Amino acid sequence: MTPESTPVVLGATPEAASGAPHVEQPVAYDAILLAGFGGPEGQDDVIPFLRNVTRGRGIPDERLEEVATHYRHFGGVSPINAQNRALREALEEALRARGIDLPVLWGNRNWAPYLSDTVAEAAEQGHTKLLAIATSAYSSYSSCRQYREDFAAALDAGGLLGRVQIDKVRQFFDHPGFVQPFIDGVRDALDAFAAELPAELIHVLFSTHSIPNADAAKSGPAERGFGEGGAYEAQHRAVAEVVMAATGRSDIGWDLVYQSRSGPPSVPWLEPDINDAITDLAARGVQAVVIVPLGFVSDHMEVMWDLDNEAMQTAAEVGIRATRVPTPGLDPNYVNGLVDLLVERLEGTPVEQRPAATDLGPWYDVCRPGCCENARLGFRPAVAGVAP
Numbered sequence: 001m002t003p004e005s006t007p008v009v010l011g012a013t014p015e016a017a018s019g020a021p022h023v024e025q026p027v028a029y030d031a032i033l034l035a036g037f038g039g040p041e042g043q044d045d046v047i048p049f050l051r052n053v054t055r056g057r058g059i060p061d062e063r064l065e066e067v068a069t070h071y072r073h074f075g076g077v078s079p080i081n082a083q084n085r086a087l088r089e090a091l092e093e094a095l096r097a098r099g100i101d102l103p104v105l106w107g108n109r110n111w112a113p114y115l116s117d118t119v120a121e122a123a124e125q126g127h128t129k130l131l132a133i134a135t136s137a138y139s140s141y142s143s144c145r146q147y148r149e150d151f152a153a154a155l156d157a158g159g160l161l162g163r164v165q166i167d168k169v170r171q172f173f174d175h176p177g178f179v180q181p182f183i184d185g186v187r188d189a190l191d192a193f194a195a196e197l198p199a200e201l202i203h204v205l206f207s208t209h210s211i212p213n214a215d216a217a218k219s220g221p222a223e224r225g226f227g228e229g230g231a232y233e234a235q236h237r238a239v240a241e242v243v244m245a246a247t248g249r250s251d252i253g254w255d256l257v258y259q260s261r262s263g264p265p266s267v268p269w270l271e272p273d274i275n276d277a278i279t280d281l282a283a284r285g286v287q288a289v290v291i292v293p294l295g296f297v298s299d300h301m302e303v304m305w306d307l308d309n310e311a312m313q314t315a316a317e318v319g320i321r322a323t324r325v326p327t328p329g330l331d332p333n334y335v336n337g338l339v340d341l342l343v344e345r346l347e348g349t350p351v352e353q354r355p356a357a358t359d360l361g362p363w364y365d366v367c368r369p370g371c372c373e374n375a376r377l378g379f380r381p382a383v384a385g386v387a388p
């Protein structure tokens with residue numbers, strides 16, 4: 001690994017380093033890199049996969065055993081790899097439809113095909129300028145910086161630092177293509193409940209992955225002053241507001257809630273947990289909840305288990321109706337939105353012409369110094385950012 005004192009900063013122009021514009025000059029990228037989380041593809045993969053994910057993270061063994069049962073329930077297969085294979089194909093097709101003939105390569109952080117192998121193969125095939133999309137919309141260590149660090153590690157492992165460039169499209173939490181599927185889903189769900197119940201008995205819960213409070217506080221650029229929840233919480237809240245406004249249902253209440261907490265109980269993570277929130281709503285007399293998987297791009301294990309199984313069961317236990325709206329998945333709005341994000345970088349679209357559904361964005365092409373640092377693990381080199 002590169003010595004800790006030498007930050008790896010590829011793809012950052014001098015303008016970006018000054019902190020002024022958030023956009024980069026156009027680059028003639030020669031391949032797209034779709035970067036996924038990765039998931040097991042059979043029972044024998046489950047434990048090795050979980051070890052990959054949690055290496056050095058202090059996740060208790062009991063938690064690993066518990067999460068393993070979620071995967072075992074589905075034959076040891078996470079749906080996430082199939083979803084990313086399908087997304088890869090959809091992206092290639094959508095690019096071609098716009099006359100862009102670039103291959104879309106796919107690599108994962110935690111399971112085969114591993115990013116290090118994908119990047120090494122890309123280099124063998126002569127690709128030297130990769131534009132990455134991580135399947136993660138918001139700012140935080142887990143959803144942004146960790147991908148950037150793993151890109152740097154993949155380049156380092158292949159001896160490719162300085163020879164192959166990996167840039168990354170901006171965090172797309174407020175790109176209209178990502179937001180629209182949630183608007184459509186919430187509108188449909190509210191229409192259905194509102195046909196039978198008065199507005200005050202219906203509630204919307206926007207759910208996202210909990211992260212340690214310390215990671216949340218460091219999410220996004222420090223200079224933006226987002227407060228304790230950092231950019232992570234601010235972005236989710238802003239998108240939830242946009243979704244609710246678009247439905248026109250200002251008479252229906254909503255909250256931002258969290259799911260899938262791990263780590264030792266002594267470490268504080270973002271709250272409230274969705275199950276506690278559902279229980280509280282029932283106690284207040286609410287009769288129907290709309291669950292919005294706002295933090296997730298597709299129906300992977302966190303959605304299938306923690307929402308469709310656990311949260312639904314909680315709702316049943318406390319006697320209220322619940323429905324879960326779809327994730328963006330392969331929604332054409334989402335796929336075309338991702339292509340728009342790629343085109344922005346290929347063309348160097350000026351910041352004022354970039355769509356953003358909230359006034360927090362459009363987000364940065366190149367992450368600001370210290371953005372999304374991990375409070376526990378300390379500094380690791382990363383690409384697609386400005387040096388600290």
Ligand SMILES: CC1=C(CCC(=O)O)c2cc3nc(cc4[nH]c(cc5[nH]c(cc1n2)c(C)c5CCC(=O)O)c(CCC(=O)O)c4C)C(CCC(=O)O)=C3C
Pocket residue numbers: 037038039040050053054057059063064067078079080135136137140142143209210211212260261262263295296297300301302
């Ligand atoms: C913010 C965030 C996203 C959303 C952004 C994004 O989409 O990337 C996300 C996605 C995902 N997380 C996933 C799976 C897991 N995450 C874990 C653990 C953790 N996640 C964290 C955060 C996030 N995770 C954190 C702070 C930890 C603690 C360990 C650490 O500090 O790093 C563990 C360990 C066991 C456990 O404790 O749950 C597993 C198995 C899968 C694959 C699902 C499938 O297989 O279908 C996906 C898409």
Ligand SMILES: [Fe+2]
Pocket residue numbers: 209
């Ligand atoms: Fe996770």
